[in-house]
Amino acid sequence: MIFSKHNIFSKIKDSENFFIVNLLTGNADIVSPNDAQKIIEIRNSKPVADANFMAELVEKGYWVDEKEEAKLYRNKYLDFVDSRNDDEIQLFFVTNYSCNFACSYCYQDEYAPSQGVLTTHIIDKFFLYIQNEFAGRKKYITVFGGEPLLNSPKQKELISYLISKANAANLDVSFVTNGYSLVDYVDILKHGSVREIQITLDGTASVHNSRRFLKGGAGTFDKICEGVDACIANNITVNLRMVADKENIENLPELARFAIDKGWTTSPFFKTQIGRNYELHHCQSAPDKLFSRVSLYEELFALIQQHPYIVEFYKPAYSISKFLSENGNLPDPLFDSCPACKSEWAFDYTGHIYSCTATVGKADESLGTFYPEVSRKDDMINAWENRDVMSIAECSTCNMQLACGGGCGSIAKNRTGNVCSSDCRPVTELLELGFASYFEK
Ligand code: SF4
Numbered sequence: 001m002i003f004s005k006h007n008i009f010s011k012i013k014d015s016e017n018f019f020i021v022n023l024l025t026g027n028a029d030i031v032s033p034n035d036a037q038k039i040i041e042i043r044n045s046k047p048v049a050d051a052n053f054m055a056e057l058v059e060k061g062y063w064v065d066e067k068e069e070a071k072l073y074r075n076k077y078l079d080f081v082d083s084r085n086d087d088e089i090q091l092f093f094v095t096n097y098s099c100n101f102a103c104s105y106c107y108q109d110e111y112a113p114s115q116g117v118l119t120t121h122i123i124d125k126f127f128l129y130i131q132n133e134f135a136g137r138k139k140y141i142t143v144f145g146g147e148p149l150l151n152s153p154k155q156k157e158l159i160s161y162l163i164s165k166a167n168a169a170n171l172d173v174s175f176v177t178n179g180y181s182l183v184d185y186v187d188i189l190k191h192g193s194v195r196e197i198q199i200t201l202d203g204t205a206s207v208h209n210s211r212r213f214l215k216g217g218a219g220t221f222d223k224i225c226e227g228v229d230a231c232i233a234n235n236i237t238v239n240l241r242m243v244a245d246k247e248n249i250e251n252l253p254e255l256a257r258f259a260i261d262k263g264w265t266t267s268p269f270f271k272t273q274i275g276r277n278y279e280l281h282h283c284q285s286a287p288d289k290l291f292s293r294v295s296l297y298e299e300l301f302a303l304i305q306q307h308p309y310i311v312e313f314y315k316p317a318y319s320i321s322k323f324l325s326e327n328g329n330l331p332d333p334l335f336d337s338c339p340a341c342k343s344e345w346a347f348d349y350t351g352h353i354y355s356c357t358a359t360v361g362k363a364d365e366s367l368g369t370f371y372p373e374v375s376r377k378d379d380m381i382n383a384w385e386n387r388d389v390m391s392i393a394e395c396s397t398c399n400m401q402l403a404c405g406g407g408c409g410s411i412a413k414n415r416t417g418n419v420c421s422s423d424c425r426p427v428t429e430l431l432e433l434g435f436a437s438y439f440e441k
């Protein structure tokens with residue numbers, strides 16, 4: 001018998017207690033300091049003369065027969081691969097790379113403006129491709145940019161056309177927008193089966209306007225808020241995203257208060273996310289303002305302790321902690337956290353196909369074309385399709401693999417040149433915070 005290779009065991013932040021989690025068997029426990037000492041001894045291969053305790057560890061799969069564990073792992077992996085084939089596919093479509101904003105941290109400024117413009121013929125070719133390629137699969141479209149909802153008659157015509165094609169194909173659509181012209185688009189959006197509109201708001205007026213301004217410098221906060229109000233009033237779900245770094249995180253309590261006072265947080269058509277501003281594509285001018293994954297969550301933990309109402313606006317996931325607290329059980333083992341070329345693809349108006357939003361628009365990441373001709377770079381596609389914790393050497397021996405899933409393939413590729421390499425998530429540290437937030441307090 002061995003201490004399971006999938007146990008994640010550590011001390012809960014600001015507590016004497018510990019936690020142990022095992023995603024393979026689906027068990028999680030809070031452990032007293034006394035029992036934690038026994039686990040430390042067991043982990044170090046020292047015998048523990050407490051038969052009841054050992055029996056409980058066996059029952060919960062923390063102390064296992066190695067061969068049985070390998071068998072269970074194989075079976076769960078096969079279940080995972082089976083269920084992945086039924087997953088809904090998210091198909092991003094970039095209508096243009098141009099934008100009316102000049103955000104201080106925009107990564108897309110590195111892309112040379114592409115040739116050509118979107119036409120209804122290209123939209124037809126996109127729908128033809130996805131209906132052939134993903135026939136029989138559940139799918140939906142997310143319209144992306146640049147800024148897809150630019151306030152020009154031509155753009156409105158194209159977005160209306162795209163929505164009518166999606167309706168004819170019985171597909172939902174989502175939009176990722178800076179939100180500036182939303183008010184002008186609500187009547188068009190109402191004709192579609194719109195799943196959600198993702199809008200970025202980086203803080204209250206002065207903070208947001210110092211980061212996300214129009215080309216020319218004018219503020220954008222008030223118009224975005226009008227757009228959020230208009231969507232909610234029309235039962236269109238808003239997913240409000242704050243892009244956080246050290247320059248705006250202190251404004252989170254104020255933004256949360258603003259959203260609460262607006263009545264947004266009690267609407268069933270409102271949800272939020274916090275995205276980390278990070279160096280995915282090229283060096284930012286001030287990298288020291290960026291959070292690491294752990295430091296962002298440590299900051300959120302501290303802010304929520306000081307301003308508990310923040311959770312009405314945003315509840316951090318802290319790896320699988322929030323899921324466990326809300327569902328009373330662990331999620332299924334995560335053999336792969338990167339949906340690229342499995343349940344996510346990206347397409348742009350130039351006719352190119354990419355793995356996802358992290359690679360879209362990068363010429364050397366193109367995986368083929370849907371227009372003017374259909375073509376596929378099968379070697380590159382296979383590398384993305386085969387990426388999971390079984391195929392990444394570092395992950396196969398990592399005790400956190402079933403919570404981490406190997407991270408992001410694009411970040412891994414930027415780091416090592418190889419898609420099939422690791423992008424480590426600080427799972428243990430996040431669970432230390434998560435158990436403190438959702439179970440100890
Ligand atoms: S490469 Fe990264 S951004 Fe792209 S789908 Fe995978 S995890 Fe997401």
Ligand code: SF4
Nearest residue numbers: 395398401404422424
């Ligand atoms: S990416 Fe890193 S932390 Fe995640 S499973 Fe692989 S080795 Fe472990």
